[in-house]
Amino acid sequence: MTRRRRIYEGKAKVLFEGPEPGTLVQYFKDDTSAFNNSKQGVITGKGVLNNRISEYLMSRLSEIGVPTHFVRRLNMREQLIREVEIIPIELVVRNVAAGDFAKRFGLAEGTALPRSIVEYYYKSDELGDPLVTEEHITAFGWAAPQDLDDMVALALRVNDYLSGLFLGIGLKLVDFTLEFGRLWENEDMRIVIADEISPDNCRLWDIKTNEKLDKDRFREDLGKVEEAYQEVARRLGILPEGGPGDVKPPKAVQ
The missing domain is CATH 3.30.470.20 (ATP-grasp fold, B domain)
Incomplete structure (x- = not known):
C-alpha cells in the first residue's frame, strides 16, 4: 500500500501529498455530517460516487473555460488536484x-x-x-x-x-x-x-416530483440516501458498473 504524507483531513475528504510539486491527492470518504458537524454518519459508497460526479462536473466546467483545481481522477476514490x-x-x-x-x-x-x-x-x-x-x-x-x-x-x-x-x-x-x-x-x-x-x-x-436527491435526505432523515446519490450519477451517465466499488485509502505518514 502506498504511503503518502497526509496534509489535511476534513469531514468528507483527506488530502495527501501529490506525486509532483504543486499537486495533491484528494481522497473521498463515505463519512458525512450536517449542521456544522453536530450530526454525523456514513453513506455507503458516497465517496466513490462523489469522486465520479465531481470529476464529471469539474471537467465539463473546464471545457467552457471555468478554472478549477481538478487535474484527473486517479481511481475510484481519489483524484489529482492542483495545490491552492x-x-x-x-x-x-x-x-x-x-x-x-x-x-x-x-x-x-x-x-x-x-x-x-x-x-x-x-x-x-x-x-x-x-x-x-x-x-x-x-x-x-x-x-x-x-x-x-x-x-x-x-x-x-x-x-x-x-x-x-x-x-x-x-x-x-x-x-x-x-x-x-x-x-x-x-x-x-x-x-x-x-x-x-x-x-x-x-x-x-x-423537476416533476420535487424529490430531494442530495444530502438533505441525510439531514432530514428521509432515508434512501445512497439511492439518491446513485440516481444523480445514473442520470449523468456515470454510475460505475455494478454500483459503487471501493479502494482503500493510502496509508498516511505524519
Whole structure:
C-alpha cells in the first residue's frame, strides 16, 4: 500500500501529498455530517460516487473555460488536484428557497427566487460558518475586492451552466456551495474553483416530483440516501458498473 504524507483531513475528504510539486491527492470518504458537524454518519459508497460526479462536473466546467483545481481522477476514490491557497469563504448561490434560507425569510420551501442570490459564509466550524458580508470579508483580509469579484463572476457562470446541465437530466439546481482557492503559477495568481461539486454541496430536486436527491435526505432523515446519490450519477451517465466499488485509502505518514 502506498504511503503518502497526509496534509489535511476534513469531514468528507483527506488530502495527501501529490506525486509532483504543486499537486495533491484528494481522497473521498463515505463519512458525512450536517449542521456544522453536530450530526454525523456514513453513506455507503458516497465517496466513490462523489469522486465520479465531481470529476464529471469539474471537467465539463473546464471545457467552457471555468478554472478549477481538478487535474484527473486517479481511481475510484481519489483524484489529482492542483495545490491552492484556500480562501476561507464559501459562496452559496440560491435559485429556489430551501433549508435555512427559507426559514430565515419566512418563505415556503420550493419558492422560486426573483433572481439568483449569492451569499457569503465564513468557513469556521467553531463559529458555525456564519453568514458574512463583503465588508466583513475585505475588512478582515479574508479576500480582496478583486478576489470577490472573480469569485462571484465564476459562481454565476457555474450556476448558469449547471442549471442547464441538470435541467437536461430532469433535475432542478435549487442551490449549491462553492469553495475557491488561489492558484499560483510563477508570479501569477488566479482564482479557481476548489473542493468538489456533488450532491454533498448541491441541492438537487427532481423537476416533476420535487424529490430531494442530495444530502438533505441525510439531514432530514428521509432515508434512501445512497439511492439518491446513485440516481444523480445514473442520470449523468456515470454510475460505475455494478454500483459503487471501493479502494482503500493510502496509508498516511505524519
